[in-house]
Amino acid sequence: MIEEVHVGTCRPHMNGFVLAKKILRTGYYRMTIESDCSKFVQKCHKCQIHGDLIKVPPTELNAMTSPWPFTAWGMDVIGPIEPAASNKHHFILVAIDYFTMWVEVASYASVTKKVVADFVCNNIICRFGIPESIITDNGANLNNHLMKEMCAQFRITHRNSTAYRPQMNGAVEAANKKIKKIL
Structure with missing residues (x-):
């Protein structure tokens, strides 16, 4: 029972x-x-x-690495999501500004290299200006030659969080958690 x-x-x-x-x-x-x-x-x-981590031991507070709004962004992909949305989208691409905690979200049928590069260009650079850095996990769709070329063109520092440790990109993971609860 x-x-x-x-x-x-x-x-x-x-x-x-x-x-x-x-x-x-x-x-x-x-x-x-x-x-x-x-x-x-x-x-x-x-x-x-x-589940929520309620009994986590306290950790040392760190200074925020973003000195002003829209200079440092974190990105991640949620998915595949079952069942798919009405428009057949299975993935959600999430970006969050580390200073203001502003979240940009878009859903896609598949998250390819081109989709990620277009998302960064249209939803981050065109709307908020050129960021100083973008932090992603080690996903192949987030680390590719199109992303490297775009970051080189706009002089954006592209960093990766530590492998197998999603807490390193904590703001994005927290946003993902909220989005999953909403869904």
């Missing part, structure tokens, strides 16, 4: 306390329902990967 309600159609992947209340509301009762639900949620793989 716990697995059925936790993974089922009624707001899947809730925490242990909410899961226990939902089971009790359906009419099932067990003396150890709350502890059983908490243990089950702690073992759920999806909850551990996508």
